[in-house]
Structure formats: structure tokens, C-alpha cells
Amino acid sequence: MPPSPLTASSPYRLLAEQALSRAAGAPLLGGNAVELLIDAEANYTAWLQAIKQARHSVLLENYIIRDDDVGRRFRDALVDRARDGVLVAVICDWMGCLGQSRAAFWKPLRDAGGEVRVFNPPQLGQSFGWISRDHRKTLVVDGQHGFLSGVCISAQWLGDADRGVPPWRDTGVALQGPAVGELAAAFADSWRQVGPPLPELAQEQSVPAIAGDIALRVIATHPSTAGxxxxxxxxxxxxxxxxxxxxxxxxxxxxYVQALVSAARDGVDVRLLVPGSSDIPAVGSLSRSGYRPLLKAGIRVFEWNGSMLHAKTAVADGQWARVARPISTSPVGWAIAKSTWPWKMPASPASSPRSTNATWRTPPKSCWRRAAGGAAKRCRAARPAAASAQGRRQLRPHRCRCAAHCQHRRCRAQRSPRAG
Structure with a gap:
């Protein structure tokens, strides 16, 4: 018999809420309305509409704001609001915007009365200070409408129809209710880190009213924290x-891998959806190198066959969901990056492995040989298998051209004389 769902009055749920609040360092806030925004076009449309309707303040924080068609659309919308007397405050990350947008891009907004701050540019005397980055993608309008996403402000997320490149797969949420105040507080904290605090106008706005029946936590992360x-x-x-x-x-x-393996061995249906091709190839290779313990435990690993999969979501038991934060990156990831994301309940999957555009794959086994000088290199016998698993054509049958001492079984079979 499957376990019964946790009701609002269940003592187990109350215990879970307490444990989650202590681990996250964020309270559970009820009375929120949440709308899923799938892919960049839906996010951009909702963001621009909210900005154009702003009457008091626009607080925008994003890792990448690029000087392209999408970036200029947002900048022009912000310029219009600033000219009408709306408080416009923008935070962008120095590394994220490096080579993407320059000071000249922001000059029209600054001339209109808006303010733009760059998070953590390199400073003399701090050789490694630049490592700490601001990876948040949030928008708060009038203290009443909040948006949180994994989408940066760049045309890259929309793909390129002329070249046959589909849009990136990503997920965001639109929030209304008390949780919006937490988003605004997270922005104000970032704003104080790079200059004087926000004016009282942005801090004294009314507390958002009850807007729905969803309880969630807005968790604003900081470097060197493990919440x-x-x-x-x-x-x-x-x-x-x-x-x-x-x-x-x-x-x-x-x-974390051990936690997933333990859950799978305990009968939990654990599934992992990752990109089939990554915009950072090295990360894709590292990701595949960790499939083995997951697959051995019965965890189903799916690779997305479409364009870049940039979503970071999780759904547990149909009661908890998380949006817009990587699951289990290396210690460096959660030690140097700051981001904001909600764990919420109840939940619906924003990007689940049941999509018809994902394929369940068992990664090929790689073999290794010791070359002269002791350097480890991948045996050529494994390359056709890897190409086949990644959907590439195999041009010719495998012919071993490895060193004579290669111990891969296919190489040994080709070197040994056939019986009879």
C-alpha cells in the first residue's frame, strides 16, 4: 500500500516543516499564488508586462543582462519607468556580464534617473575576491509582484530560428503574496553589499496581501553557507x-549521491533529468562520470534531447517542489554563488522526466590505458560506443590502433589469434 500523503495537520508534516525551516534558515510563508513560467518567452513576457505597469518601484537582479535585442527591450522598458518617476534599481553580476554589456549600454537608464550597480568587480588587493558571484535572477515590482527564474536576460535563451536552434528549456515562477516581501528583502541585502541602501520608498511599501493557498519558503543563499x-x-x-x-x-x-541512492534502494522512484548537450562541455563530461552509482542503485537518468536544458527543479511526492537552483553542484558552487529560490507545497512538476523529449540512457563504459610516460588516456575502443550513446554516427567499425599493451577486451581479442 502506498504511503498516505501528508495532510496539513499531520504531525509528520509539522516535523518536516520544522526541520526544513531550520536547515534552510527561512520561514514557511502561507497565502501565496504561484504561476509556472515555462521557457524564456513566457518569462520575458510576464516580466516586461509587470515592468510597464510599475507605479512605485522596479527591483531587477540578474546574473546576465546582455546588450542584444532582448536586453535592449528590458533596458528601454526600465528607462520609460524611470522617466515617469518610478524607482528603478538594477543589479547585474560583473562576471556574468563580462563581454555581454558595458557601461554605455546602461547610460540611457542612468540618464533617466535609474541606478545600476555591478556586483563584485575585481578589486586591488583582493586577488581571489572576484570568485564570489551573484547568480540570482529575480524581479520585484511595486513590492506586490515577484518573479524568480533560472532565465537570464539574453537572446540566447530564445534560440535562433534562422539557424534551427530551438529555445533553451528553462523554468521560472511568478509570485504574489507574502513571499514577495522576502524577494524584496533579498534584493535590498544585495543592494547594500554594493553601495548605499535602498531609499525608504522601496522599503516602506505595504506588505503583500494574501493571494492564494500555497505555502513556500524564499531561500536567499550566500557564499560559504550550506543551507x-x-x-x-x-x-x-x-x-x-x-x-x-x-x-x-x-x-x-x-x-548527496548517497542520499539519492538510499532513497532509491528504499523504493522511492528517483529520476534525474540532465542536458544531453551542455553549454559548458566540461560540466557535461563530469556529470556523465557520476552516472554509474546512480544507475546501479536503480535511479533512472534521462538526457534531454532538445536544446540546452537550463532548468533546475525538483519535485518530491507531489507535495514539495523547488525552482531555480542547482541540485547538487560541487562545494565550490554553493560556496561562492548566491541565489534565491523557493521550496513550495503543494507542487506540480515544472520539468519532469516524463517529457517525450528525454531519453533514458545508460552511459558507455570507458576504458583506460597507461600510455608511455604514465599519462592516462581513453582507449580508442570506447569512442564508437560513446558516439553511439550520444546519437552521433559511427563512420566505420572499430579497429584497434592502441598501444600493444592495451588491456581492453576488444583490443585483446583483435590481437589474439582465432582458434581453428
């Missing part, structure tokens, strides 16, 4: 039926 990591492990430990994960840059840490 996100602890929370993901708790969810993996508490899941009883299903745990569906989507991660654009999955590099599983041993403790």
Missing part, C-alpha cells in the same frame, strides 16, 4: 514515493 545543500539532503531523506530532479549542471557530491 541549500542541507535542505536538498533532507528532502531526499523524507521522500517516500517519488523524487524527480532536473539539473542543468549536475555534478553530484558524494553525500
Amino acid at each position: 541549500m545543500y542541507r535542505l536538498d539532503q533532507l528532502i531526499a531523506a523524507m521522500a517516500r514515493r517519488t523524487l524527480w530532479l532536473t539539473d542543468a549542471y549536475f555534478v553530484g557530491m558524494a553525500p
